[in-house]
């Protein structure tokens with residue numbers, strides 16, 4: 823599903839960005855251009871970002887050993 827129509831960003835793009843270390847809307851804006859034009863995607867993108875970070879914390883880096891960032895402990 824497209825999240826940001828202005829920049830052609832999908833949920834999969836956000837998932838990939840989180841896997842590569844993105845952990846904030848600022849990171850998504852810098853890496854993908856999310857919410858950098860009309861801004862209508864910001865709320866949806868933030869919800870997906872939070873969901874992907876939570877997923878990454880639980881499945882990819884359960885001990886908080888993310889290669890680039892330290893996530894807050896959600897568990």
Ligand code: FES
Pocket residue numbers: 825826827828829856857858859860861862863864
């Ligand atoms: S839909 Fe994302 S900036 Fe317009």
